[in-house]
Every structure is written in C-alpha cells, then in structure tokens.
Amino acid sequence: MTITDMPADVPVPRSGEDHGSKLLDVRDLHVEFHTRDGIAKAVNGVNYSVDAGETLAVLGESGSGKSVTAQAIMGILDMPPGRIPQGEIFFRGQDMLKMSAEERRKIRGNKIAMIFQDALSSLNPVLSVGYQLGEMFRVHEGLSRKEAKTKAIELMDRVRIPAAKERVSDYPHQFSGGMRQRIMIAMAMALEPDLIIADEPTTALDVTVQAQVMELLAELQREYHMGLILITHDLGVVADVADKIAVMYAGRIVETAPVHELYKRPAHPYTRGLLDSIPRLDRKGQELYAIKGLPPNLLKIPTGCAFNPRCPKAEDICRTDVPALVPVTEQDGTELPGRGSACHFWKETLHG
Amino acid sequence: MADAEKNEKAMEPAADATPNVTEVETVEAATEDAAVAAIEAKVDRGEPILQVRNLVKHFPLTQGILIKRQIGAVKAVDGISFDLYQGETLGIVGESGCGKSTVAKLLMTLETATAGEVFYKGQDITRLSGRALRAVRRNIQMVFQDPYTSLNPRMTVGDIIGEPFEIHPEVAPKGDRRRKVQDLLDVVGLNPEYINRYPHQFSGGQRQRIGIARGLALNPEIIICDEPVSALDVSVQAQVINLMEGLQDEFNLSYIFIAHDLSIVRHISDRVGVMYLGKMAEIGSDTEIYDHPTHPYTQALLSAVPVPDPESREGRERIILTGDVPSPANPPSGCRFRTRCWKAQDKCAKEIPLLAIPERFAGTDSPAAHESACHFAEEKDVVHA
Numbered sequence: 001m002t003i004t005d006m007p008a009d010v011p012v013p014r015s016g017e018d019h020g021s022k023l024l025d026v027r028d029l030h031v032e033f034h035t036r037d038g039i040a041k042a043v044n045g046v047n048y049s050v051d052a053g054e055t056l057a058v059l060g061e062s063g064s065g066k067s068v069t070a071q072a073i074m075g076i077l078d079m080p081p082g083r084i085p086q087g088e089i090f091f092r093g094q095d096m097l098k099m100s101a102e103e104r105r106k107i108r109g110n111k112i113a114m115i116f117q118d119a120l121s122s123l124n125p126v127l128s129v130g131y132q133l134g135e136m137f138r139v140h141e142g143l144s145r146k147e148a149k150t151k152a153i154e155l156m157d158r159v160r161i162p163a164a165k166e167r168v169s170d171y172p173h174q175f176s177g178g179m180r181q182r183i184m185i186a187m188a189m190a191l192e193p194d195l196i197i198a199d200e201p202t203t204a205l206d207v208t209v210q211a212q213v214m215e216l217l218a219e220l221q222r223e224y225h226m227g228l229i230l231i232t233h234d235l236g237v238v239a240d241v242a243d244k245i246a247v248m249y250a251g252r253i254v255e256t257a258p259v260h261e262l263y264k265r266p267a268h269p270y271t272r273g274l275l276d277s278i279p280r281l282d283r284k285g286q287e288l289y290a291i292k293g294l295p296p297n298l299l300k301i302p303t304g305c306a307f308n309p310r311c312p313k314a315e316d317i318c319r320t321d322v323p324a325l326v327p328v329t330e331q332d333g334t335e336l337p338g339r340g341s342a343c344h345f346w347k348e349t350l351h352g
Numbered sequence: 353m354a355d356a357e358k359n360e361k362a363m364e365p366a367a368d369a370t371p372n373v374t375e376v377e378t379v380e381a382a383t384e385d386a387a388v389a390a391i392e393a394k395v396d397r398g399e400p401i402l403q404v405r406n407l408v409k410h411f412p413l414t415q416g417i418l419i420k421r422q423i424g425a426v427k428a429v430d431g432i433s434f435d436l437y438q439g440e441t442l443g444i445v446g447e448s449g450c451g452k453s454t455v456a457k458l459l460m461t462l463e464t465a466t467a468g469e470v471f472y473k474g475q476d477i478t479r480l481s482g483r484a485l486r487a488v489r490r491n492i493q494m495v496f497q498d499p500y501t502s503l504n505p506r507m508t509v510g511d512i513i514g515e516p517f518e519i520h521p522e523v524a525p526k527g528d529r530r531r532k533v534q535d536l537l538d539v540v541g542l543n544p545e546y547i548n549r550y551p552h553q554f555s556g557g558q559r560q561r562i563g564i565a566r567g568l569a570l571n572p573e574i575i576i577c578d579e580p581v582s583a584l585d586v587s588v589q590a591q592v593i594n595l596m597e598g599l600q601d602e603f604n605l606s607y608i609f610i611a612h613d614l615s616i617v618r619h620i621s622d623r624v625g626v627m628y629l630g631k632m633a634e635i636g637s638d639t640e641i642y643d644h645p646t647h648p649y650t651q652a653l654l655s656a657v658p659v660p661d662p663e664s665r666e667g668r669e670r671i672i673l674t675g676d677v678p679s680p681a682n683p684p685s686g687c688r689f690r691t692r693c694w695k696a697q698d699k700c701a702k703e704i705p706l707l708a709i710p711e712r713f714a715g716t717d718s719p720a721a722h723e724s725a726c727h728f729a730e731e732k733d734v735v736h737a
C-alpha cells in the first residue's frame with residue numbers, strides 16, 4: 001500500500017512520516033461482528049500509532065471499541081463472528097494482517113504482550129503462580145523447570161511481590177487483587193517485549209493499589225524502553241504516565257492530543273462533555289454537566305457524526321457527513337503537533 | 353440461634369467505644385404502638401435521624417464439614433459510630449473489603465449486628481420486631497451497585513417497582529398501584545409507557561433509574577446507596593447523580609452514599625466518613641475531610657486519587673502506600689493502619705486510637721477540629737497544589 005491510498009482521516013500526518021519508523025501503526029482499522037440481530041460495527045476506522053519508549057492512552061466509554069482494537073492487534077479476535085473488512089496493523093513496518101499465522105504467533109508473546117483487566121480470570125486457578133510465570137521461559141526459551149522457577153522468582157521480585165521465594169508456589173486466589181495484577185505484569189514482562197498493551201489494568205483495583213500498579217508499569221516501561229498502550233475509561237488514571245491520548249467514540253478516534261493539552265483545551269465536543277461531567281476532588285462544584293442520551297447502538301450507528309444525537313453543537317452537516325480526523329491548529333494557523341479532531345466544528349470547539 | 357447471637361453480643365468488649373459522639377436520646381416505647389408512633393414522627397431538618405453506636409459485625413470463620421468449629425472471625429465491621437442528620441448526605445469511602453457494604457446491610461437489618469446499636473429516631477432497630485420493625489424497614493430503603501444483576505430479569509419494570517407494595521400494601525391500595533408506578537417512572541425520568549418492559553431492554557443508566565424508583569416507592573426517609581453509579585459510564589454517571597440530588601430536595605431525603613470514587617463522594621456529600629479495615633478512621637464535613645484531613649490514611653487515599661487536570665496535579669504530593677490492606681480476620685494490634693503508615697510509632701502498636709477530635713485542636717475553630725482516629729493527627733493538604 002502506498003501513502004496516496006491513505007484514507008481521508010489519518011491522524012495528524014506529519015511530513016516525512018511513514019509507518020516504517022513506528023513501532024506500531026494502526027491504519028484505518030475496521031472490525032465488525034456478525035450477530036443474529038445484524039452486523040455490529042465495533043471498530044470503524046481506527047488510526048493510532050506508538051513508538052518505542054512512548055505511552056499512548058486510549059480513552060473511551062464501555063463499548064467504544066477499545067478492547068476489540070487491542071484484540072485485533074494481538075490477533076486474538078473471535079473470528080467468526082468477528083471480521084476485519086479493512087485496515088492495516090504495521091508492526092515495525094510490516095502489516096501483521098498479511099502475515100502467516102506462524103509469523104504472527106512469533107510476534108505475539110515475544111514482541112507484543114497484553115495485560116488484561118481481570119487478573120483473576122486470566123490466571124489459571126489450578127496452577128501455581130510460579131509455574132505459570134515459568135511456563136513462558138520453558139515454552140519460549142526452552143529453560144529447564146528449575147531454571148524457569150528461578151526466573152519466576154526474579155520476576156516476582158521485579159514487580160515487588162514480598163517474599164517472592166516463599167510465595168512462588170502459591171495459587172492465584174492466595175494473592176490480593178493488586179498482587180495478581182502485578183503477577184500479570186510480570187508475565188507480560190517476562191520475555192521483554194517491545195510493546196505492551198494494558199487493557200484497563202487497574203480498573204478492578206483500589207485507588208491506593210491502583211497508584212502502586214501504575215507506578216510500576218511506568219517504571220518498567222522507562223527501564224526497558226517499551227512502547228505502551230494503556231486502555232482506560234478514566235482519564236485521571238493515565239494522566240500522569242501517558243505521553244499522548246486518543247479518545248474513542250463508537251469505534252473511531254475522535255480526538256488525539258498530548259495529554260496535558262487535551263484537558264486544557266479539548267477540540268471535540270465529546271471530549272469536552274466528558275471532562276465537564278467529572279466532579280473535582282479539590283473543590284465542591286455546582287450541578288454536574290451531563291452529556292444527554294446514551295452511546296449509540298453499534299447495529300445502527302447514526303449517519304454523519306456518530307455523536308450528533310448527543311452533541312450540543314450539532315448542525316445539519318453533522319447528520320450527513322462523517323467528519324474526518326484532521327490536524328487542528330491555533331487560530332493563526334500555527335501547528336499543534338500531535339493534535340487532531342474529528343469534528344466539523346473543531347475550530348469553534350477549540351477556540352470558541 | 354437467637355440466644356447464641358445475644359450471647360455473642362453480651363460478650364463483646366466495649367474497648368473501642370467512641371466516647372465523644374453525642375449521647376443518643378432514646379425514646380422509651382412501652383408498647384408496639386408507641387414504638388410505631390415514634391418511628392412515624394417527623395424529624396426536623398438538620399436533627400439526627402439515624403445514630404449508629406459501636407456497631408460490630410463479625411462473620412465467624414469455621415473449619416470442618418460435619419462438625420463446624422469456629423476458628424476465628426472476619427471482623428468486617430468492628431466498632432463504628434456516626435450520626436446521619438435529616439436532609440443531609442453522608443458519604444462513606446474506603447477501599448474494597450473495609451466493611452462499607454456490611455454497614456449498609458446492618459442499617460437495612462439485612463444482617464444481624466454482633467454488637468452495638470442503630471437508633472432510628474431514638475429506637476434501637478437492632479432490637480425491634482413486629483410492626484415497629486416493618487415501619488423502620490419501610491422508611492429505610494436501599495439502591496444497589498450493580499444495575500445488571502440487582503433487578504430480576506423475569507419481572508417487568510412495573511412489577512419490580514411495585515414489588516415493595518406487596519410487602520407494605522398500606523402504602524398503595526391495589527387499584528392505585530399501576531398509576532403510582534407510572535408516577536415513579538416519570539419522577540426518575542423514564543417514560544411511564546415502559547411499565548411492561550423487561551430489565552434487559554434498558555441500558556445500565558436506565559436500570560439504575562429503575563432501582564432508584566423502586567427505592568422511592570414506599571416514600572422512605574433514608575436511602576442507602578451502595579456504589580450506585582460505580583458500574584456506569586462517565587457520561588451516564590453525571591445524569592444519575594444529578595437525578596439523585598434533585599430527588600433529595602424534592603422528597604426531603606437523607607442519603608448514606610457509599611462509594612470508592614472520592615471525587616463523586618465530595619460532589620454529593622455534606623459530610624464524609626473514611627473507613628479502614630472495619631473502623632472509621634476520620635469523619636467530618638466535606639471541606640474538613642478533603643481540604644483539612646488529619647488522618648494519614650485519608651491523606652494517602654486522597655493523594656492517590658488520579659486527577660486529570662494537569663494544573664491541579666502539578667506540585668501535588670503523592671503518597672504511595674506500600675503493601676496491601678491486611679486481612680480483616682487478623683487485623684494489626686493498636687491502630688489498624690500502622691502496617692502501612694509512614695508515621696507509625698511504638699504507641700500505635702499498643703494503643704487503639706479513638707475516633708475523637710484531636711486534643712490540640714479541640715475547642716479551636718480550626719477545620720482540623722474534627723474526629724480522627726490517630727494518635728498523631730495533624731493537618732496535611734494533599735488535594736491542592
């Protein structure tokens with residue numbers, strides 16, 4: 001595929017950029033599910049990329065397609081009912097969707113690892129934690145049982161599980177939620193991958209434990225210079241660790257921005273609505289702003305801009321034309337690197 | 353069974369009683385009629401409506417299949433006292449497993465207290481029975497966390513909201529019920545024509561509205577909300593919070609609002625209690641707790657809350673606690689927070705800190721003069737940069 005074929009809504013193209021230089025580059029990805037009630041369009045043209053050493057946060061409400069995109073990258077989508085009618089997923093310049101199953105398998109596990117939200121259900125309850133950690137080394141690196149166990153203890157130490165040596169033979173249910181999530185992180189780290197995708201890694205955890213786990217992830221990421229994709233529905237959780245953020249709505253990226261700028265000056269009405277509806281910790285507010293209505297049914301996504309039935313700024317054009325994700329600029333035309341919005345009225349939203 | 357429970361109650365030591373909470377004005381009711389009358393009496397706005405004193409709930413830990421031996425107890429709630437004033441919202445925050453839901457169930461008389469009292473308008477509800485207990489149960493209602501599982505999937509919305517009328521038929525005579533249910537749907541912002549639909553036909557936010565309508569059906573005075581918006585999306589959370597605030601004014605309700613999201617709790621609460629491992633660590637007005645916390649756990653909890661605003665984040669101190677919450681079956685001696693507290697000293701292992709206004713702030717009009725269960729309570733602002 002050549003650059004000229006690129007769809008209209010590639011995010012913020014910068015001159016001289018090509019997907020070869022990116023660690024991961026997702027282009028115009030579509031995923032649909034064929035269900036009894038019809039075709040559910042879960043992902044409708046997602047574009048995002050992440051470099052080595054960079055953290056991308058993907059923010060969106062439940063059902064917006066965050067996990068399905070991640071599953072497509074990992075190659076663990078249920079197919080059928082899932083189908084990828086369109087799109088590319090470049091890993092170090094190679095489209096994984098065009099690779100043989102064998103090639104993909106090598107990348108997955110070795111080069112890309114995933115951390116899931118629910119650590120308890122992603123660990124096998126009848127095998128000891130040490131055995132499950134060691135398995136990575138036995139299968140991928142052919143280590144002996146004993147060597148693998150030593151490695152497992154090392155990893156548990158790395159993610160700061162107290163008394164790792166004594167606890168290596170314990171079973172998942174004997175660990176607290178925070179520790180289980182740290183074990184999942186250890187497992188993802190085992191083979192020192194280039195990219196980690198963490199799908200709501202702290203959503204099930206308490207705030208004090210959440211802070212520990214996020215700090216651990218950020219530290220490991222720096223140390224190993226990995227790319228990190230952090231999927232979340234809570235902007236606060238990722239604000240400290242992410243470099244840039246992509247906001248998803250109804251299977252599309254509606255806004256991209258460096259983390260700090262997104263909060264200060266959103267360029268999409270959906271992002272603005274989300275930010276306004278979060279109460280503040282440091283002062284007592286008035287009545288909360290509430291985005292009216294509900295997220296769309298993926299079987300019949302509204303025509304034009306998918307957000308139009310809920311949007312306070314919607315005009316006729318919003319009901320007919322899909323807004324492309326375009327670079328946004330200052331009022332005087334100065335570039336805002338890394339910023340993009342998929343709204344016909346981004347100017348009014350950003351500057352108004 | 354009942355005897356055993358009474359015994360347990362009598363044996364419970366009153367060591368961690370909370371001395372400074374106001375005396376409860378109990379209402380002597382010699383007859384059931386007198387008790388019912390006391391329960392139906394009106395309470396003025398700002399007066400205490402619910403007073404909890406040294407409330408304890410221990411779940412026995414047993415071993416053995418045929419012959420069960422008690423080998424210990426999960427101390428889910430271990431001596432908690434607080435007041436709820438008419439018309440206010442009392443927020444209760446704390447990490448998973450600290451006993452919030454157990455407190456809720458005790459107030460709802462869904463669980464039997466191991467020790468302690470819960471006075472509703474001066475009547476100890478842990479000792480009531482018969483008509484008086486029914487009257488209390490009608491006046492204290494609950495809204496649950498999970499809008500997906502708390503509604504019976506085989507019942508229509510009309511049946512779900514109207515179900516409380518089956519138990520308390522005096523509130524709505526049979527012929528009147530359908531209209532009442534439709535009114536309730538309208539009150540919570542749902543189309544009254546949805547009365548014959550089933551729960552699966554609604555979104556999470558709409559289901560939570562159904563749960564709220566059901567909670568309102570019997571015109572209660574108190575609604576206990578256990579994580580009412582935790583399962584909802586951000587954009588829908590705000591809708592439900594606004595609805596609850598509106599209903600509070602409209603129906604003159606008092607709320608106990610349990611949640612782990614500290615920003616939402618600040619938004620909705622007049623006063624806030626912070627729980628740790630079955631005890632109340634600190635309690636005060638929303639400004640006292642959020643802007644002038646004196647208990648190290650409250651400070652750590654608040655500092656760990658992720659805030660999206662880069663400006664309010666910068667320069668904010670982050671206290672990252674080490675370790676996990678200890679097991680409630682085997683809590684640390686002395687102060688329960690000491691295994692994770694950066695200020696802990698010998699005294700903390702030996703003496704249980706009482707929930708009281710710290711001595712050096714007592715009598716001052718400092719915002720630090722609110723109840724805090726720490727030997728070394730001092731102010732530390734962790735929320736503002």
Ligand SMILES: Nc1ncnc2c1ncn2[C@@H]1O[C@H](COP(=O)(O)OP(=O)(O)OP(=O)(O)O)[C@@H](O)[C@H]1O
Nearest residue numbers: 411426428447448449450451452453454455612680
């Ligand atoms: N029926 C029971 N039998 C035994 N232990 C119980 C029972 N119910 C609760 N517990 C224990 O009591 C403690 C407090 O539980 P509770 O449900 O009140 O916590 P919570 O503060 O509501 O937590 P969360 O935030 O996770 O809802 C926990 O350790 C829990 O495991």
Ligand SMILES: Nc1ncnc2c1ncn2[C@@H]1O[C@H](COP(=O)(O)OP(=O)(O)O)[C@@H](O)[C@H]1O
Nearest residue numbers: 033042061062063064065066067068078081298
């Ligand atoms: N195996 C599947 N079959 C049918 N629909 C699915 C499947 N997996 C996900 N979906 C649908 O795709 C949409 C996006 O899901 P997901 O990516 O999991 O959302 P989230 O943004 O919350 O992670 C949802 O409507 C979900 O129900």
Ligand code: SF4
Nearest residue numbers: 305308311318343344
């Ligand atoms: S394109 Fe129109 S409907 Fe969509 S977000 Fe922008 S203003 Fe709103």
Ligand code: SF4
Nearest residue numbers: 687690693700726727
């Ligand atoms: S009593 Fe001691 S251990 Fe407990 S919170 Fe205060 S300083 Fe920390």
Ligand SMILES: [Mg+2]
Nearest residue numbers: 066067068199
């Ligand atoms: Mg998901």
Ligand SMILES: [Mg+2]
Nearest residue numbers: 452453454578
């Ligand atoms: Mg609970």
